[in-house]
Amino acid sequence: xxxxxxxxxxxxxxxxxxxxxxxxxxxxxxxxxxxxxxxxxxxxxxxxxxxxxxxxxxxxxxxxxxxxxxxxxxxxxxxxxxxxxxxxxxxxxxxxxxxxxxxxxxxxxxxxxxxxxxxxxxxxxxxxxxxxxxxxxxxxxxxxxxxxxxxxxxxxxxxxxxxxxxxxxxxxxxxxxxxxxxxxxxxxxxxxxxxxxxxxxxxxxxxxxxxxxxxxxxxxxxxxxxxxxxxxxxxxxxxxxxxxxxxxxxxxx
Amino acid sequence: xxxxxxxxxxxxxxxxxxxxxxxxxxxxxxxxxxxxxxxxxxxxxxxxxxxxxxxxxxxxxxxxxxxxxxxxxxxxxxxxxxxxxxxxxxxxxxxxxxxxxxxxxxxxxxxxxxxxxxxxxxxxxxxxxxxxxxxxxxxxxxxxxxxxxxxxxxxxxxxxxxxxxxxxxxxxxxxxxxxxxxxxxxxxxxxxxxxxxxxxxxxxxxxxxxxxxxxxxxxxxxxxxxxxxxxxxxxxxxxxxxxxxxxxxxxxx
Numbered sequence: 001x002x003x004x005x006x007x008x009x010x011x012x013x014x015x016x017x018x019x020x021x022x023x024x025x026x027x028x029x030x031x032x033x034x035x036x037x038x039x040x041x042x043x044x045x046x047x048x049x050x051x052x053x054x055x056x057x058x059x060x061x062x063x064x065x066x067x068x069x070x071x072x073x074x075x076x077x078x079x080x081x082x083x084x085x086x087x088x089x090x091x092x093x094x095x096x097x098x099x100x101x102x103x104x105x106x107x108x109x110x111x112x113x114x115x116x117x118x119x120x121x122x123x124x125x126x127x128x129x130x131x132x133x134x135x136x137x138x139x140x141x142x143x144x145x146x147x148x149x150x151x152x153x154x155x156x157x158x159x160x161x162x163x164x165x166x167x168x169x170x171x172x173x174x175x176x177x178x179x180x181x182x183x184x185x186x187x188x189x190x191x192x193x194x195x196x197x198x199x200x201x202x203x204x205x206x207x208x209x210x211x212x213x214x215x216x217x218x219x220x221x222x223x224x225x226x227x228x229x230x231x232x233x234x235x236x237x238x239x240x241x242x243x244x245x246x247x248x249x250x251x252x253x
Numbered sequence: 254x255x256x257x258x259x260x261x262x263x264x265x266x267x268x269x270x271x272x273x274x275x276x277x278x279x280x281x282x283x284x285x286x287x288x289x290x291x292x293x294x295x296x297x298x299x300x301x302x303x304x305x306x307x308x309x310x311x312x313x314x315x316x317x318x319x320x321x322x323x324x325x326x327x328x329x330x331x332x333x334x335x336x337x338x339x340x341x342x343x344x345x346x347x348x349x350x351x352x353x354x355x356x357x358x359x360x361x362x363x364x365x366x367x368x369x370x371x372x373x374x375x376x377x378x379x380x381x382x383x384x385x386x387x388x389x390x391x392x393x394x395x396x397x398x399x400x401x402x403x404x405x406x407x408x409x410x411x412x413x414x415x416x417x418x419x420x421x422x423x424x425x426x427x428x429x430x431x432x433x434x435x436x437x438x439x440x441x442x443x444x445x446x447x448x449x450x451x452x453x454x455x456x457x458x459x460x461x462x463x464x465x466x467x468x469x470x471x472x473x474x475x476x477x478x479x480x481x482x483x484x485x486x487x488x489x490x491x492x493x494x495x496x497x498x499x500x501x502x503x504x505x506x
Contacts, residue, residue, distance in 0.1 A: 053337045059403060071402060078403040081334040081411075084306045085466045097463075118413075149324060150312060150331040151404065158334075158465050160371075211350075212411050213338045 003029060003131065003169040006044030013047065014039060018168060029169075029217060030114045030130050048089035049133055049169045050112060052219040055082040056208065057108075057137050057157065061198045061223030068226060077199050077207050079220075080153035082137070086163035093252045094138065094161035096233055101142030103251070105231050106224035107182035107190045107239040110135035111201045112169045113218040117209045125205035128214065131171035132178075132201075134239040134247040135221040136164035141230075165219060167245045175201050181240040182227065190227035197222060256282060256384065256422040259297030266300065267292060271421060282422075282470060283367045283383050301342035302386055302422045303365055305472040308335040309461065310361075310390050310410065314451050314476030321479060330452050330460050332473075333406035335390070339416035346505045347391065347414035349486055354395030356504070358484050359477035360435035360443045360492040363388035364454045365422045366471040370462045378458035381467065384424035385431075385454075387492040387500040388474040389417035394483075418472060420498045428454050434493040435480065443480035450475060 002018040016025040018041060025035040029050055059078045060071050088094060096103050114130025137157060144156035157163070175194050182190035199207065204220060231237055233253030240246050255271040269278040271294060278288040282303055312331045313324050341347055349356050367383025390410060397409035410416070428447050435443035452460065457473060467473075484490055486506035493499050 056336075056407075074400055074403070076400070078400060078405065079407055081336060081407050083309075083334060083465055085468065147327060147329070147331060150327070152331065153406070154309075154332055154334050155329075155464050160466055211408050212336055213413055215338065 001171040003049055003171070004041070004167070005047045005049045007047060008039055008044055014044065046090045046167050048087050048165045049167070050165070050217045050219065051087065052217050053215050054218040055084070055087065055163055056080070056218070057082055057221040058199070058204065058223035062192065062196050062225035063198060064192065064196055065225045066198070073198055077204050079208070080157060082163040083154070083158045085160055086158050088161040088164045088249065090167040090247050092161055092164060092249045094164065094249050095252050097140070097159050100140040100159070102140070102230040104139045104141055104228045105182055105184070105237045106137040106139060106228045107180045108135040108137050108221040108224050109175060109178060109180055109194050109241060110165055111205060111220040111222065113205070113214045113216055116213060116215050117205065118213045120206050120209040122202045122206045125209060126202040128205055129201060130216070131169040132173055132175065132241070132244060133165050133169045133219070134167070134241050134244050135219070136237060136239050136247060136249060137221050137224065138162035138164065164247060164249050166247050170244045173243050178241055178243065183238045183240065184229070184231060184235055189229055190225070192225035192227070194222070196225060254424040256302055256424070257294070257420070258300045258302045260300060261292055261297055267297065299343045299420050301340050301418045302420070303418070303470045303472065304340065305470050306468050307471040308337070308340065308416055309333070309471070310335055310474040311452070311457065311476035315445065315449050315478035316451060317445065317449055318478045319451070326451055330457050332461070333410060335416040336407070336411045338413050339411050341414040341417045341502065343420040343500050345414060345417060345502045347417065347502050348505050350393070350412050353393040353412070355393070355483040357392045357394055357481045358435055358437070358490045359390040359392060359481045360433045361388040361390050361474040361477050362428060362431060362433055362447050362494060363418055364458060364473040364475065366458070366467045366469055366473070369466060369468050370458065371466045373459050373462040375455045375459045378462060379455040381458055382454060383469070384422040385426055385428065385494070385497060386418050386422045386472070387420070387494050387497050388472070389490060389492050389500060389502060390474050390477065391415035391417065417500060417502050419500050423497045426496050431494055431496065436491045436493065437482070437484060437488055442482055443478070445478035445480070447475070449478060
């Protein structure tokens with residue numbers, strides 16, 4: 001099943017299920033209940049498929065990246081939060097703020113929570129996952145390391161538009177079979193298998209739910225692997241995950 | 254002016270202005286527009302006075318604490334985010350999660366944003382501040398430092414109930430004249446002057462607004478100074494700022 005959120009020509013925001021090029025409105029993400037007449041998908045501007053209450057990102061969650069960078073395999077998922085105002089959707093223009101130095105794309109698999117969970121077992125966590133989306137976890141690398149005493153994860157990853165998700169949420173996927181690609185222009189710059197994750201999605205959700213209540217619509221980006229590189233104004237960066245789709249943004253100055 | 258949010262005996266959530274022990278409902282925080290009949294304040298259960306879209310906390314923002322701990326004075330406010338699910342209000346019971354080790358209270362002044370701002374000058378930032386509230390920025394200290402490669406600010410400060418705000422939002426205060434006290438039981442454990450801040454509220458709002466759009470209801474905790482100490486289940490911890498009020502919570506096991 002494919003969930004999308006979009007704005008109609010009338011300016012209404014609609015969340016619903018996509019079938020055969022048509023968006024069938026539902027009263028909320030994950031709901032069976034209809035909320036109006038179907039709308040042709042090409043008459044809708046796609047928005048971020050959900051507005052997460054919490055937008056969590058993992059660091060150091062791929063064996064290949066850990067090995068290459070000399071990072072230890074963590075005992076617990078290591079994570080930060082991206083602010084609500086960083087949220088952007090497919091086709092967005094994302095500004096590179098003046099004076100921040102290098103900005104990296106990071107293509108990632110994003111978990112979307114479907115049901116509230118707290119202290120969930122791995123089995124319960126699997127049930128709490130609604131589906132998956134693409135994430136571009138943009139990061140201002142020089143900001144992250146600008147203060148020696150305090151790595152500025154929130155600031156480096158929190159600029160407006162730096163949390164790109166979409167184009168849709170796909171349910172029923174086996175994450176172990178997925179790969180994440182990032183194209184810059186037409187050139188493939190990241191291409192890695194999700195099966196290389198240190199903590200898989202069910203494990204991430206289970207462990208994070210020991211720390212805090214996870215709620216419907218929360219998004220957890222699973223971290224990136226090799227190939228995250230700086231981007232410049234004018235470049236189009238597209239995260240691609242087969243079964244979910246393509247998530248393009250254009251970087252602007 | 255004093256803004257509060259509460260739940261009436263009928264279960265309705267009301268935001269409004271407090272005058273002479275009566276809550277006058279308004280259609281939203283900062284609005285002049287009435288939203289119903291006045292309610293006696295003692296018939297209302299106070300809630301966190303706002304549900305922030307972003308709950309930001311500063312680290313290392315007091316000269317006295319920086320000196321004592323040997324921290325450099327930062328060039329830019331250093332901050333993290335607390336998740337929405339960490340929010341708690343006056344009188345809450347806050348659970349100390351099993352196995353997390355020491356949990357510290359941190360009494361702080363909280364800025365509440367009144368109007369959207371982006372790239373605000375210090376003068377514009379002053380206008381964007383609606384008022385101030387008390388914050389108890391609870392922190393699981395051992396979690397923060399459990400991984401050598403990655404200080405876990407989000408996790409350490411993100412447990413359910415670890416972001417206590419209230420009891421109200423007071424407008425028109427001069428922050429330079431305020432002090433923050435924390436009582437554990439009847440004993441005063443923190444008592445410091447806000448005038449010792451490295452970055453004052455207008456400067457914080459101005460600088461953060463260069464990084465991200467600040468929106469009405471966003472809360473920024475200004476950091477704590479000396480005297481943050483571990484608490485145990487059974488203890489009542491109360492943050493007190495004259496002109497705002499008392500913000501008590503009970504720690505539970």
